[in-house]
Amino acid sequence: MRRTAMAIGVGLVLAISGGIGVATTSDEPAERPAPAVARVVPDSGQDLEAAIISLQDTLRRVPKDHASWANLAVAYVEQARLTGLASYYEMAEEAASRSFSIEPDENFTALAARAAIESAKHDFDAALASAEEALGINPYDVGSLAIRIDTLTELGRYDDQLRALRIADRRRPSTAIAARYAYAYELRGELDRAGDILRDAAANGGGADRGYLLTLRADILRKQGRLEGAGRDLETAQQVAPKLLLSLVSTARLQTARGDLDGAVETWQAVTARQPLPEYITExxxxxxxxxRTEEAEAQYDVVRATIDLLDASGVGSDLETAIFESDHGSVEQALIQAQAEYSRRTSVHVADAYAWALHRAGRDAQALPIARAATRLGTPEARFWIHRGTIEAALGMTGAARTHLRRGLATDPGLSPWQRDEALATLSRVRSDR
Structure with a gap:
């Protein structure tokens, strides 16, 4: 979940010369012929609207093209996530069903589409099973390889994530896999290595692919405090991929890092008008x-609640998003219910952080501490993880550890929400005064 903002698929998947991981000559299964259809892969930076129009045009001409129906299903899943319109999930399920009805046997593209739908609904175990089934038919399918990596990441199976990445990079080096490799290193705190992967991949890419990769690199540079470099990458990203919303999100956080808060408000308003995701509206x-601007803030929080209700009504899992929001801006009881439910299903660092924070807000700090430690086990440079851990430690009277981790969180990302920064600074001030 990096990025809930991981987006869109590659119709034009760029091979990165030599791959990213470790090249081997291990026994690999024979490659099946690729379908004569551009693949749509979650989380790669493609122009979704163009992909959907192209696929719809193909299906008007060739209505029994099962691969195009499956690709369209994945594109609809991504469009649902980008627009917040739950109706796209129904369209995705209908398109996947159509693909299966046309080709019920060995239809790996439809299995990948089913995995994408299951993943969007936070049924990650089922999504992993569907991706594995697709790879049993076509081990080289980039969509299934990518979804397998994503589900392992979301489940918190990080050793398996790296193994899946190496396999995918060996079989299908691409923009999609490069972005996931960089994220794996970012999760582990290896920001220089992550940035280098994105830089090298962007040098081999063009258009939407290049814009997407440069936007991801700009986020890395911002976290490192390299704001000028981040600005240059975003400027280039917006030139080569002007419709890429993720670069607008990154711009809002860079404006915050630079202290241009009025500019950041305007940019966030533009973002949420196009992509009303709960985390963006909350920010x-x-x-x-x-x-x-308290009344305006409360109005945004009301929109978050309404958006979460719509997602839940459509069957899209939002326990994690609900827990994070409710812990800070709503019902602590609801936050704890949602976070505990999500933690029972998966133990990624993001879910662990949300659960630990909900426990803290409920006054259960002794129970929260080991889970907060689990959230920071990879050394992930996520400011909230360290702030939350430090705050929990402060509540337990562990002043030395609290100061260390609060300071680490505050130093991790200058683009951190100012409201979150205010809360952390207030806690740090209390800890200092207790010395």
């Missing part, structure tokens, strides 16, 4: 809160 609300 806008917290910025308004920090600026003293």
């Amino acid at each position: 806008l609300g917290e910025l308004l809160d920090h600026l003293g």
Whole structure:
């Protein structure tokens, strides 16, 4: 979940010369012929609208093209996530069903589509099973390889994640796999290595692919405090891929890092108008809160609640998003229910952080501490993870550890929500005064 903002698929998957991982000559299964259809792969930076139009045009001409129906299903899943319109999930399921009805046997593209739908609904075990089934038919399918990596990441199976990455990079080096490799290293705190992968991959890419990779690299540079470099990458990304919303999200956080909070408000408003995801709306609300625009902030929080209700009604799992939001801006009881439910299904660092924070808000700090430690076990440079851990330690009277981890969190990302920064600074101030 990096990035809930991981987006879109590659119709034009760029091979990266030599791959990213360790090249081997191990026994690999024979490659099946690729379908004569551009593959749509979650999380790679493609222009989704163009892909959907192209696939719909193909299906008007060739209505029994099962691969195009499956690709269209994946594109609809991604469009649902980008637009917040739950109706796209129904369209995705209909398209996948159509693909299976046309080709019920060895239809790996439809299995990959089913995996994408299951993943979007946070049924990650089922998504992994579907991806594995697809790879049993075509071990070289880039969509299935990518979804397998994503589900292992979401489940918190990080050793398996790296193994899946090496296999995918050996079989299908691409923009999609490069982005996932970089994220794996980012999760582990290896920001230089992650940035180098994205830089090298962007040098081999063009258009939407290049813009996407440069946007991801800009986020890395911002976390490192290299704001000028981040700005240059975003400027290039917006030139080569002007419709890429992720670069607008990154711009809002860079404006925050630079102290241009009024500019960040305007940018977040543009983002949420196009992609009303709960985490983006919350970030806008917290910025308004920090600026003293309380009524406007509350209006945004109301939108978050309504959006979560719509997602839940459509069958899209939002326990994690709900827990994070409710812990800070709503019902602690609801946050704890949602976080505990999600943690029972998967133990990624993001879910562990949300559960630990909900426990803290409920006054259960002794129970929260080992889970907060689990959230930081990879050394992930996520400011909230360290702030939450430090705050829990402060509540337990562990002042030395609290100061260390609060400072680490505050130093991790200058683009952190100012409201979150205010909360952390207030806790740090209390810890200092207790010495």
